[in-house]
Amino acid sequence: MTGKRTREGSGRVKLEAVASAAKVSTATVSRVFNEPDKVSEAIRERVKEAARALNWIPNAAGRALASSRTHIAGAIIPTLDNEIFAHQIGGMQAVFSNAGFTLFLGCSNYDPLEGLRQAEAMLARGVEAIALVGENHPEELFAALKARDIPYVVTYSYSKLSEHPCIGFDNRAAFARITDHLLSLGHRRFAGIFQPVANNDRVAARLAGVREALAVADRQMPDENLLIGPSTLEFGAESFSRLMTREGEARPTAIVCGNDNIALGALMAANALGLKAPTGFSITGFDDLAISSRFTPRLTTMKVDNQAIGTLAASELLAVVAGHKTRPQSKEIVPVLQVRDSSGPLA
Amino acid sequence: MTGKRTREGSGRVKLEAVASAAKVSTATVSRVFNEPDKVSEAIRERVKEAARALNWIPNAAGRALASSRTHIAGAIIPTLDNEIFAHQIGGMQAVFSNAGFTLFLGCSNYDPLEGLRQAEAMLARGVEAIALVGENHPEELFAALKARDIPYVVTYSYSKLSEHPCIGFDNRAAFARITDHLLSLGHRRFAGIFQPVANNDRVAARLAGVREALAVADRQMPDENLLIGPSTLEFGAESFSRLMTREGEARPTAIVCGNDNIALGALMAANALGLKAPTGFSITGFDDLAISSRFTPRLTTMKVDNQAIGTLAASELLAVVAGHKTRPQSKEIVPVLQVRDSSGPLA
């Protein structure tokens, strides 16, 4: 009879119901929750009471549409299977949640296009800020972020030269450092066991760090001494066996592994072969996993505070969202070398 | 001059711009992307072209408000520090993403109230479905889910008796199973090293499983043989030392650990003390972490496909959201006993 259209609606309690229950306008209800100082205490209490009584949960879509704010942030990581990213997300999640932000999580599985796809889904849903692991993303993604003026940070890797705000550490410097450690122990024949370099700027930088440190010492790592494969205990183990069963000069004395997982695999193979580092050879890792310091032999590695990377990234992003700064500030986290039993003097 | 109000807006390209560029109504643009079959091909192409040219990304808030659909799902887990939950989330994320859903992640740190808080934030943001680890959540949470008719599943734990749809395994049965294994090996003096039971229905069920199996065999685990503490290698190690330095009858021969991490710690302590399972004692874990089958001695444990729990949970939730069923179907994942070197005949 009336010209009214019929619409489904959500069927939920809405702000309007709270307003009429508290006998105030919808504007006032909104203010009570968003700018409480602008409302007199008596009314404030009345409205809160009504909201509680009706069990009102604000509809974020309405809020987002009216205010162009969503209180959502996003993070894109390669995979949760690696505890370093899991810890990073854990730290991030806590800080965001504490600030009233809910976190979208996307995993690219090391496929930049998949990362792009997921980031776009997040943008469509109005994320106010986004964190990306590494710089290895399609230019398109960074362009979209800039076009919409969405603050972002690149995490895990850090470089002074980067055009992006980054929170992490210098992978190249870290591996130059660990190589120097082995060099200072007298090692001259180096081998490397690394995860794939494709789509992974962090691993590429690590290798560059090793090569750079060796070059300074007038050394180098022959191609046949660099084994690349999956970041698994197995690959570490089989690579170690392949390397150490070589004869004479072909056998390395220092094996730099791309991370602790690979190094632990190598150490297991060594134990199985009855070889005990640091006698005759040294092995190093990277990450300092919980188990690395308790394994026999204890693994020489570098410790990174991944959770701190996550909390710092979230804090910087929130500061920009809140308008405290215009751009997230880059922060360098310095990995700490942990010299333990798996590395020692050449002799 | 005009009575118009000034509003900020998002400043972004909107559907309206696409409509006028393609010389069609906004209704048609919307249909092109949501019900393409209802639009003639010529117009469809024209609109898509215009959208592409303008680089339009739909505003999800507008869409959500008008359609009451957000294409967002949520998951609440205790922590990402434990790889079992990380794997579960990894599986879930992939399935959701594939279906056009973006995933909210919340970590409760084993605090039910924190989990409730984060779940409420997700509800406010319109999640269409939610996955929760375990049943240990405030009744309020389940009530809110039911009131809003949001499909949910409880993951990781499984019980036929549960009033909730659950996808996981029977923790009680699994630990009864592992206890039976030790019993069948001739062990009679049992000890346990477990993580805290508070707010963790899974751990409570595990302990119940051990006790139940022992009771059937007319045995029991004395209070002083049950050590409870953090799920760390350290706690596993120190607990082992404490247990195994006891004299005579007070020293257990079978140690059931709450998970692999604790068991690995115990094994490390054993190695340090020069004790080698399964000579004189047996140790079991739970999870079958990557390292467990390669440690020396290889750990007897139970393997759970956590990723499958995640993918199944997401699939069930999506089926409900899509209207294919009214309620997620419970699914039991059966853990597989992996008998290895850390357990053996008593004598």
Added chain:
DNA sequence: CTGAAAGCGCTTACAG
């Protein structure tokens, strides 16, 4: 400090 009402960017019932 408070309210009436326009507007955020979409979808969809209705009409043709």
Added chain:
DNA sequence: CTGAAAGCGCTTACAG
């Protein structure tokens, strides 16, 4: 198959 326009549930510029 297509369009005009109401409506989704909030926020906020404006007026008082």
